Amino acid sequence: MPKVSSVIVPYAAYLRVYEPLAAFPEPERSHWERYARRADRPSYQEELRRALADLVPTPPVPVPVHESGDAFVLDAEGVLCVCPWRTRLRGWQALAELAEELPPPVLDAVLPPVLRRQAAQDYERWLAGHPDARPWIRTATWQVPINWFVLVSDEEREYDQGSGPAGDTAPVLRYRTPMVQARRRVARALRALKEAVDEGPLIDGLVDVGRWLEEFHPRSYVELDYGGLVHALSAGTLRDDHSAADVAEGIAALRRGDGAAAGAAYGRLVERWRAVRDLRSAN
Numbered sequence: 001m002p003k004v005s006s007v008i009v010p011y012a013a014y015l016r017v018y019e020p021l022a023a024f025p026e027p028e029r030s031h032w033e034r035y036a037r038r039a040d041r042p043s044y045q046e047e048l049r050r051a052l053a054d055l056v057p058t059p060p061v062p063v064p065v066h067e068s069g070d071a072f073v074l075d076a077e078g079v080l081c082v083c084p085w086r087t088r089l090r091g092w093q094a095l096a097e098l099a100e101e102l103p104p105p106v107l108d109a110v111l112p113p114v115l116r117r118q119a120a121q122d123y124e125r126w127l128a129g130h131p132d133a134r135p136w137i138r139t140a141t142w143q144v145p146i147n148w149f150v151l152v153s154d155e156e157r158e159y160d161q162g163s164g165p166a167g168d169t170a171p172v173l174r175y176r177t178p179m180v181q182a183r184r185r186v187a188r189a190l191r192a193l194k195e196a197v198d199e200g201p202l203i204d205g206l207v208d209v210g211r212w213l214e215e216f217h218p219r220s221y222v223e224l225d226y227g228g229l230v231h232a233l234s235a236g237t238l239r240d241d242h243s244a245a246d247v248a249e250g251i252a253a254l255r256r257g258d259g260a261a262a263g264a265a266y267g268r269l270v271e272r273w274r275a276v277r278d279l280r281s282a283n
Helices: 028-036 044-053 087-101 104-110 113-129 179-196 201-213 227-232 235-240 243-256 259-281
Strands: 012-020 071-076 079-084 137-141 157-160 172-178 221-225
Touching: 012 071, 012 227, 028 071, 028 079, 044 087, 071 221, 087 104, 087 113, 087 137, 172 179, 179 201, 179 221, 179 243, 227 259, 243 259
Parallel strands: none
Antiparallel strands: 012 079, 012 137, 012 221, 071 079, 157 172, 172 221
């Protein structure tokens, strides 16, 4: 089992959408075009560092005061695509979800009720003027939701084990796929699941992520990134993790009517990710 640091590290995975510049209206399009030419664009680690820095002051800053003007940039076959951070919007949404993750006494100790009420009021006022707002990045802690793996294929898997005995370069495990492929896979998976079962959390999750994907330009790219989860998993576990292949195998088995094979694939997934979530309670 990998050693879990006593330092608070966000063991989070990310689902990101990179949209082509054509998807953005002016003057935002020109802003991102200039931004993409910058040599000093912040990294994934810098986004994380800034988020953690806001939690250090007393009292903490649960949501940034100003929206971020940063983004991740991807050159996809000559098409420049950007994934805006939108850390303020994501902070508001994460704060609303936090009540489901922590018991009330712990939540009050981490973020006093007065701060949460103020943030909720700020979000409500902001949302009134931005009713169609949606983030380009989704986050999941201590897991990769099974429905995320539906969007990608094992052939799109990219694994870099990193280098250096002290972990000077962290490993990377991610998938990238064109938006049209991700939407097609969602539609096919939903058909197979609905024919096999009436309802369930996997169907609900797929419907939700499918609706989210419909909000973006059809020439976008979708990225599933293990993010900080790589620090909670051993090199061997990362190397042998082919969860997207397991999901594809399970859906194909459902389409054939082979419940036993579908159950076996689902069992491998559940066991793999239960072991990861169990680390959350480890000292």
